[in-house]
Amino acid sequence: MSKRVGVLTGGGDCPGLNAVIRAAARRSLDRGHEVVGVREGWRGLVDGTFEPLGAREISGLLPRGGTILGTSRTNPFRLEDGADKVLSTFEGAELDALIAIGGEDTLGVAARLHREHDFPVVGVPKTIDNDLSATDYTFGFDTAVWTCTEAIDRLHTTAESHNRVMVLEVMGRHTGWIAVMSGIAGGADVILIPEHPIDIEEACADIRRRHERGKDFSIVVVSEGYELEGLAEEKELDEFGHVRLGQRGVGHALGREIEARTGFETRVTVLGHVQRGGSPSPRDRVLATEDWYAVARAFFG
Ligand code: F6P
Numbered sequence: 001m002s003k004r005v006g007v008l009t010g011g012g013d014c015p016g017l018n019a020v021i022r023a024a025a026r027r028s029l030d031r032g033h034e035v036v037g038v039r040e041g042w043r044g045l046v047d048g049t050f051e052p053l054g055a056r057e058i059s060g061l062l063p064r065g066g067t068i069l070g071t072s073r074t075n076p077f078r079l080e081d082g083a084d085k086v087l088s089t090f091e092g093a094e095l096d097a098l099i100a101i102g103g104e105d106t107l108g109v110a111a112r113l114h115r116e117h118d119f120p121v122v123g124v125p126k127t128i129d130n131d132l133s134a135t136d137y138t139f140g141f142d143t144a145v146w147t148c149t150e151a152i153d154r155l156h157t158t159a160e161s162h163n164r165v166m167v168l169e170v171m172g173r174h175t176g177w178i179a180v181m182s183g184i185a186g187g188a189d190v191i192l193i194p195e196h197p198i199d200i201e202e203a204c205a206d207i208r209r210r211h212e213r214g215k216d217f218s219i220v221v222v223s224e225g226y227e228l229e230g231l232a233e234e235k236e237l238d239e240f241g242h243v244r245l246g247q248r249g250v251g252h253a254l255g256r257e258i259e260a261r262t263g264f265e266t267r268v269t270v271l272g273h274v275q276r277g278g279s280p281s282p283r284d285r286v287l288a289t290e291d292w293y294a295v296a297r298a299f300f301g
Contacts, residue, residue, distance in 0.1 A: 010041030010106030014140030150188025169251025
């Protein structure tokens, strides 16, 4: 029997989202189902904003970054009657099922709606941070690691030419996956991550030892969630109550500290949203497409 399936993307955008939308829509259309795009994450189900997802709309999506559906960090459980609005919009739009593509927040809402209201939803895990349980890799991560690795390669040339310490701050929330993978791939000299918070003095000692050995430049990669002693507590929170880690300025604080302790000229680069943008890597395109097949099995057997 033909079904009407909604698709939404929530949370931070991520390379590979469009590849999932494409795979989901292609397979559903092939099987005679109708696919409807929900605009801007859960906000689209609160406000009732949809768009068609037919063969024309999904054409040429595989290499495209971002999400054609738009996204937001809307949490319906934080809005007055938000969850009820989601349920009534869903029913009013005559949807039979929803594919929610997102990270822990978007999928947390999906799981709660399912638990409390038997909401027919299947989740597709997504995040550049690679910080989700029950899956080894999330699409978007590989692309982000490529981007950060390329940045490290480029920073090397300036570091060498100017005899500087170059600090690169990367994303990852409370995990250091992006920092570790790109740091190893790019040959960083020091990698600072939240899970294994080595002391700043230890990092400076490593840098000094390099210089004593005649290497008068160093590359330091720091994950945005690294806890640097004395760093002011950032109070800015998103709709899910998470601290906006990129605003804490850990990279700049670290750069100042390294320069003060070692006396070596230090520069800081905060890569920010550059690492979330652009075309997905081949691996992410494949993973995003495969993720959909797992969902397809859950839906169609
Ligand atoms: O979860 C993905 C992520 O890019 C994190 O690495 C980062 O802390 C956060 O999103 C940034 O969020 P926003 O785009 O809302 O600034």
